[in-house]
Amino acid sequence: MSLVTHINPESLPASPAFSQAVRVSSAADTIYVGGQNGIDASGQLVGPTLKEQSRQALTNVRACLLAAGADLENIVKWTMFVADGEPVRDGYEAFLEIWGARTAPPPAITVLTVAAFARPGVLCEIEAIAAVPATSPQG
Numbered sequence: 001m002s003l004v005t006h007i008n009p010e011s012l013p014a015s016p017a018f019s020q021a022v023r024v025s026s027a028a029d030t031i032y033v034g035g036q037n038g039i040d041a042s043g044q045l046v047g048p049t050l051k052e053q054s055r056q057a058l059t060n061v062r063a064c065l066l067a068a069g070a071d072l073e074n075i076v077k078w079t080m081f082v083a084d085g086e087p088v089r090d091g092y093e094a095f096l097e098i099w100g101a102r103t104a105p106p107p108a109i110t111v112l113t114v115a116a117f118a119r120p121g122v123l124c125e126i127e128a129i130a131a132v133p134a135t136s137p138q139g
Contacts, residue, residue, distance in 0.1 A: 003028055004076055004131055006105035017092050018109035022076040028131040031068045035081070035125040036060035037117070050086040050123045054094035057126040062098070065130055073104035074130040081125040084113045091124060 007021040008014055024030070038046050038053025039060070046056040061078070065071055082088050088111055099106060107128075117125065 003133055004074075008105075016106065017095060018106050020108065022108045024076055024131040027134050029134050031065065031070055031074070031128075031130040031132065033061050033064045033128040033130070035127045036064070037119070037122050037125050045121050048121070049090065050082065050088075051090040051094050053123050054080070054091040054126070055098060057124055058094060058098040061126055061128050065128070068130075068132075069135075070130045070132045072099060073102055074132050075107040075128045076131050077108045077110075078126060078128040079110045079112070081112050081114050081117075083117065083123045084115055086113075086123050088113070 003025050005023040005025075006019040007023060008019055012020050036057045037060075038056040040046055040056065046052050061075075062072055065074065080088075080091050082091055091111070095106075117123075
């Protein structure tokens with residue numbers, strides 16, 4: 001039995017960028033990745049555009065997942081917060097670039113626009129929830 005089932009009802013539009021719903025069986029460890037911005041390892045914004053910052057934020061999400069023993073295909077849900085007035089499509093395009101040629105179905109998604117972020121110049125924040133096969137508790 002699969003740990004994760006991607007659900008795309010025929011009554012809803014299909015998208016290469018997201019699944020409509022994702023079911024995770026109980027034999028999973030869940031990884032919650034806190035909101036990542038488009039900053040590099042030195043804490044500097046990578047660029048002035050939503051696409052550049054989204055690409056870096058997704059790279060940061062992936063770094064967190066790899067450190068937790070997972071990868072992008074383990075994401076079951078991601079949420080993208082975008083500064084009001086920014087072209088949300090650029091965030092989707094960045095996701096598709098980072099997702100690459102993976103054959104796994106894409107995760108479910110929620111995109112929200114917000115008035116502003118605490119740090120000037122930040123245009124997006126991305127958080128994710130991933131599911132991996134359960135491991136024994138670590139002590």
